[in-house]
Amino acid sequence: MSQEANIDDVQEPITSAPPEVRQIIERVWKLEKGRLDKKINTHINDNILDIIKEEVR
Numbered sequence: 001m002s003q004e005a006n007i008d009d010v011q012e013p014i015t016s017a018p019p020e021v022r023q024i025i026e027r028v029w030k031l032e033k034g035r036l037d038k039k040i041n042t043h044i045n046d047n048i049l050d051i052i053k054e055e056v057r
Contacts, residue, residue, distance in 0.1 A: 028048055
């Protein structure tokens with residue numbers, strides 16, 4: 001299996017998700033990326049829960 005096909009397989013659940021779910025995924029991804037860039041090792045669960053609550057409203 002080529003690496004490109006493997007990446008497509010991994011991303012398929014995201015690309016086929018409803019827009020609301022993709023928005024949650026993107027916001028969580030940006031949050032985690034920012035934490036990794038700053039090397040922050042605190043808990044992220046509360047932040048993820050807040051994102052999901054905001055999107056569900």
